[in-house]
Amino acid sequence: MATKTNPGQSTRDKLIDAAFRAVARDGLADTNVKSIAAEAGVNPGLLHYHFASKDALIEAAVESATARYLAAIDALIAATPRAGLFDAYVRFAAETLAANRDLFRVRLALGARAMNDARLADWLETGNAAVRGRLATIFAAGAGRAVPDESDRLRARMTKAAFEGMMLSWLTRPDFPMQEALAEWAAAMRPGLGEG
Numbered sequence: 001m002a003t004k005t006n007p008g009q010s011t012r013d014k015l016i017d018a019a020f021r022a023v024a025r026d027g028l029a030d031t032n033v034k035s036i037a038a039e040a041g042v043n044p045g046l047l048h049y050h051f052a053s054k055d056a057l058i059e060a061a062v063e064s065a066t067a068r069y070l071a072a073i074d075a076l077i078a079a080t081p082r083a084g085l086f087d088a089y090v091r092f093a094a095e096t097l098a099a100n101r102d103l104f105r106v107r108l109a110l111g112a113r114a115m116n117d118a119r120l121a122d123w124l125e126t127g128n129a130a131v132r133g134r135l136a137t138i139f140a141a142g143a144g145r146a147v148p149d150e151s152d153r154l155r156a157r158m159t160k161a162a163f164e165g166m167m168l169s170w171l172t173r174p175d176f177p178m179q180e181a182l183a184e185w186a187a188a189m190r191p192g193l194g195e196g
Helices: 011-026 033-040 045-050 054-079 082-095 101-114 118-142 150-172 178-195
Strands: none
Touching: 011 033, 011 045, 011 054, 011 101, 033 045, 033 054, 045 054, 054 082, 054 101, 054 118, 082 118, 082 178, 101 118, 101 150, 118 150, 118 178, 150 178
16 A cells, blocks of 8 residues: 655654544544554554554544644634634635545544543543634634633634534535535624624
8 A cells, every 4th residue: 555654754753644544534443553554654563662552643643633723723813813813714714624624534533432432532622622712712803802702712612513513414425515504604603703
């Protein structure tokens, strides 16, 4: 199998990237140590040298992908005037749907597993809270506030839940009108932005 690793990458980073690709492509149940090692182009024994378990590796892969996603949102927040931040975020979300498809797929798969795993649920909540924090900042900016209030945090919570539902629909039914759903979400959220 041809791998998509960078020859300059460390073995640990190759495993992280390979685990992410394998889970996105094959799902959690069908991804194993051997398939990850083959994807990375390394000996399977190296996985246990770098990670305590396959689950620890998958969590590292999700953390890495989530960190890149959050960094892109942070860059958007830093580069955009506050009054235009909501619209800039809507454009960002629409333009990066395809690029982030695997991240959503892997996080939703872990979310399903977390229903019966309190430790995993707590771990996922850390990433979810980080995303909600950025969303609350975006809603506050749209309402002319420098600091998010309870209404911004509630909108962020509702948005995160709505996006997960839309993503699940889109990932299981590729004909789901994701761009249109995103536009409807934006239209529904916009009226609350002028009430700060």
